[in-house]
Amino acid sequence: MVSIKDIAKKAGVSISTVSYALNGSERITRETAERILAIADELGYVPHGAARRLKKRESMLVGMYLTNYGGHFYGNLLQGVKDELNRRGYDLIVCSGSRSHRLVPERTFDGAIILDAEFTDEELLQYAERGHKLVVLDRELPHPNVNQVLLDNKAGATLAMEHLLERGLERIYVIGGPEASYDARQRMFAARQVMDRAPERSFKVIPGSFHKPSGFAAGELIAAEYDRPAGVFCLNDEMAVGLYEYLESRTELRVGEHLHLVGFDNIELARYMRPRLATIDYSMTKWGALAAEQLLKMIGGEPVETERVYVRLMEGDSVGSIKS
Numbered sequence: 040m041v042s043i044k045d046i047a048k049k050a051g052v053s054i055s056t057v058s059y060a061l062n063g064s065e066r067i068t069r070e071t072a073e074r075i076l077a078i079a080d081e082l083g084y085v086p087h088g089a090a091r092r093l094k095k096r097e098s099m100l101v102g103m104y105l106t107n108y109g110g111h112f113y114g115n116l117l118q119g120v121k122d123e124l125n126r127r128g129y130d131l132i133v134c135s136g137s138r139s140h141r142l143v144p145e146r147t148f149d150g151a152i153i154l155d156a157e158f159t160d161e162e163l164l165q166y167a168e169r170g171h172k173l174v175v176l177d178r179e180l181p182h183p184n185v186n187q188v189l190l191d192n193k194a195g196a197t198l199a200m201e202h203l204l205e206r207g208l209e210r211i212y213v214i215g216g217p218e219a220s221y222d223a224r225q226r227m228f229a230a231r232q233v234m235d236r237a238p239e240r241s242f243k244v245i246p247g248s249f250h251k252p253s254g255f256a257a258g259e260l261i262a263a264e265y266d267r268p269a270g271v272f273c274l275n276d277e278m279a280v281g282l283y284e285y286l287e288s289r290t291e292l293r294v295g296e297h298l299h300l301v302g303f304d305n306i307e308l309a310r311y312m313r314p315r316l317a318t319i320d321y322s323m324t325k326w327g328a329l330a331a332e333q334l335l336k337m338i339g340g341e342p343v344e345t346e347r348v349y350v351r352l353m354e355g356d357s358v359g360s361i362k363s
Contacts, residue, residue, distance in 0.1 A: 041084040050078050063141045073165075076144065080169055085146075101334060102148040104134050104155035112277070112306060112323070119327025120152060127335055143171055150334045153177065156219040172337040174330045177221040186337060187345045188330045192225035195319035195350040196272070199301040200233035202317065202352055203270030206299060207361050210241040210269040214257045214278050216249045223249065226274045226303065247278050254281025261298065262290045268361055269298055276302035276309040276318055279357075283312055295359035305353055314356030321350040 043057045050057065052075065059067045060075035101124055105113060121131045129149070134142065137157055142148065143166050150172035153163065160180055167173055167184040174186045203211055213230050216223025227244070234242040245260055247253040254273060258281070261271065273279040279302035286292050294300055295314045302309060305320035326348045336343050 041079075041082045043084070045082060046075065046079050046084055049082065050075050061141070063138045080144070098147065098149050099129050100132055100148050101129050101331070102132050102134055102142060102151040104139070104151060104153050104158065106155045106157060107135060108133075112275075112304060115323035116154075116327040119322075119324035119329075120331045121327075122324075123328040123331035124335070129335070144169065146171075149338050150174070152330050152334060156217075156221075172334060174334045174337070176326070176330060179221075184337070186333045186343045188326065188333055188348065189345070190222060190321060190326070190348045191350050192222050193229040195303055195321075195352075196226040196229035196274075197233055198350070198352040199272045199303065199317075199319055200230050202301055202354075202358060203272060203299060204233070204237055204240065206270065206358060208240070208268060208270040208299060210243075210267060212243050212245055212257070212261055212269060212271045214245045214247040214254060214271065214273045214282070216247055216274045216278075220249065223274055230272060247274065249275050249277060251277050251281035251284070254278030254283075255285045256281075258282045258285025259289070262286070262292060265292060265297065268296070270358075271298055271300045273300065273302045276304045276306045276316065278302075279316055279318070280308060280312065283316075295356050299359060299361075300357040301352075312357075314359075317355035317358045318353050319350050320353040321348050 043054055043061065047054045047057045056067055056071070057075055060072040061079065103117070103120055117133065124131050132148065140158065143151055152174045154176040156177065160178060163173060163175065163180060163185065164182060167182040170184065172184055174188055176188055179187060211234065213227065215227055234240065245257045247257060254277065257278065261269065271282065273282060279300055282300065283294060286294060286298065292298055300316060302316050302318040305318045309316045309318055329346055329348065333343050333346060
């Protein structure tokens with residue numbers, strides 16, 4: 040059996056340097072770590088704790104990687120993944136943070152579902168090249184060992200923007216999301232496309248973070264320059280919640296009359312907001328179940344194709360009629 044001493048000899052480094060690379064330590068450069076990991080893979084090195092799993096070629100575990108666990112977004116998604124895996128006799132391990140990435144090459148899992156911007160495309164492609172089965176929910180990454188299960192973000196953003204324009208609103212705001220987010224980039228791209236077709240309307244982008252405080256901060260900016268009814272497309276519902284809170288606590292502007300809001304995700308909290316938030320709806324539970332189903336097909340050697348989760352506009356009183 041190959042040992043870390045064998046890897047160190049071939050790489051021309053110390054045993055401790057090899058140990059740092061295998062454990063994801065930041066004490067060595069990324070280039071050195073990648074070179075050592077490539078040599079370890081070439082020699083067929085298997086960490087002691089993973090040797091038995093590799094011999095059996097299965098662990099009956101699936102990893103799911105999330106950027107974070109915060110907010111109201113992840114619960115139903117995880118439930119969909121878990122239910123589908125449990126139905127097939129698999130268990131789920133949820134991970135976050137760069138140090139947990141090493142669980143993939145250690146073959147702790149039979150496969151992994153990725154919704155985590157901390158993974159680079161290059162890193163995931165390296166794992167795929169070594170035979171690891173991956174389903175990505177947050178990027179387009181063509182590879183035989185990678186399947187994509189993606190939201191139809193462009194369709195959803197187009198529906199939201201057109202819904203606001205149909206009300207005759209002359210000024211439209213978009214509260215954006217984090218640049219690292221695939222979903223945010225896709226939604227913003229579609230929003231800009233719609234506005235390009237309506238050059239006579241005013242259009243302004245306000246930076247956001249997909250979290251409630253950025254919606255609250257956007258409310259302050261919008262209220263400060265308010266002089267006529269305006270539409271606001273929040274790229275997710277959490278920011279819409281923050282915007283509601285600002286308007287209700289700091290201004291006399293009313294949602295559905297002065298400002299007309301559309302969100303995205305139809306999170307449970309948004310369903311209790313008054314006036315009812317218009318939003319882009321899809322089933323997070325089905326999204327998670329579909330991702331798990333596709334991954335298990337890959338693990339079983341079955342063919343898969345890119346899947347897209349379709350969306351629809353849920354109308355609400357947050358977008359009212361415009362008085363002439």
